[in-house]
Amino acid sequence: MDFTYCEFPCTVSIDTFKAYFNLKDVKLPKVSGKSWDTSQHQTQNEAHEGQTNQAKSLRHLVLDAIVQNWSELPLYQQLGRREDRNYILSHLDTQLPLQLLSSHIRDDFFWVRGYEQRWRTAPLQARGRERPWINIYMERHVQEFIENMQTGDYEQEGNVQATLDICAAYINQLEINFLQPSPASTEGNDHIPLDYLLSNLPELRQLRLSYSTKTTGCNYQTGCNQMTPRDILLLAKGLSQCHELRQFSLHNTKLLPYQMRYLAHSLDKGCHHLSELSFIHCAVGDAGIRGFLETCGRESFGTLTVLDLTNNKITEEGAYILSRTLRHVPLQRLVLRLNPIQSDGAAAIFHTLQAMPIKELDLGSCSITETITKLFMMLICQHTALLDIDMSNNALGEEFGKHLLKIIICNKVLEKLDLRNTGLSLAMRQKFQEFLIKNIERKKYEALKKKQRDKFKSMMQI
Secondary structure, three states, X not given: OEOOOOOXXXXXXXXXXXXXXXXXXXXXXXXXXXXXXXXXXXXXXXXHHHHHXXXXXXXXHHHHHHHHOOOOOOOOOOOOOHHHHXXXXXXXXXXXXXXXXXXXXXXXXXHHHHHHHHOOOOOOOOOOOOOOHHHHHHHHHHHHHHHOXXXXXXXXXXXXXXXXXXXXXXXXXXXXXXXXXXXXXXXXXXXXXXXXXXXXXXXXXXXXEOOOOOOOHHHOOOOOOOOOHHHHHHHHHHHOOOOOOOEEEEEOOOOXXXXXXXXHHHHHHHOOOOOEEEEEOOOOHHHHHHHHHHXXXXXXXXXXXXXXXXXXXXXXXXXXXXXXHHOOOOOOEEXXXXXXXXXXXXXXXXXXXXXXOOOEEEOOOOOOEHHHHHHHHHHXXXXXXXXXXXXXXXXXXXXXXXXXXXXXXXXXXXXXXXXXXXXXXXXXXXXXXXXXXXXXXXXXXXXXXXXXXXHHHHHHHO
């Protein structure tokens, strides 16, 4: 049995190979110029001589011919043997036209090889079982296409349509970290339109977007990092057509109150399955929060479970506006980190949480003081769903910790409590951590007992 030529994906480990083949009876393949042969029965010179003197079989000559002429005659599914198809996947040029490759090949091994060769310095994307590598490759391709496009090169019926024809069916997640600014010679600071792109991605479920500029060069001008009236209109138009969108994040982009109204209207109109909404480092302010929520109705965002408003200059006024609206939203995670809501704003939030199924609350660096002690103790005692609370970087003081130490024993649900940089001693924080570990162990034990009872009941029914 001759395995001199790689006929299977190179991702197979040497340990797996050894488990099925005897190294004395086979020749191990060479991958990237390195042989896997670790046998002591053959010297390095003999191994090299055997590999160079061995003629290719007719089968391999035919497969090489198919690889060389694949752009004219793309044979893949027509090959009956899996070994032959693996040989094609290992030797086929990943730089062939994308439309040709995507029409005939779906195999993960080929697309991860293409990803590694094209974006050598980029880390591989994490994926689940439901995430084929062709989707990850196409998403990165579209991201690069959008981020590097100059406003003058945008052609809706040309390069944009051609890209959508190839990639649209595979795009489930899209991340755009920056957009190119308009040339300094133009009157406005408009970026490329996103309405047509978003409207033609029917399977888009996650969108992370920023209108910031990574490199400006000679195109820099004041305001090129901000959204223009045209930008927000086109973005809102595109979002209203993203009917499958589950997660939307807009970050590092200053948003004005009228822009927040447009976003609220479009998300409420088109994104009926939205579960996660994030405005991070967007300087929304209290006026922006008011504009966003006033545009929404009582039944808006009925599926929203995560709201992240990190660093948006929200004060106690904005927190109060939020508290009046959030009681109608089934939130499970709320992040108000780096917003100066102070103790009054935190009090309004705590009051609202009593009527919500919230599981995670982040109020780190929110200028909260020890005046919130009584309300926080009530929250710890009465709320039965909170699993994770972050109160770090707030001036709570040692007295806050002493009161909490007496009350926290009443809570059997809490698993995480971050009180770093709050004026509490390390010893006191360690006591809280020990209590939380007991909570986690108790819940694991109860879950195991429940599983055993359910198993016993099912056996009795049989």
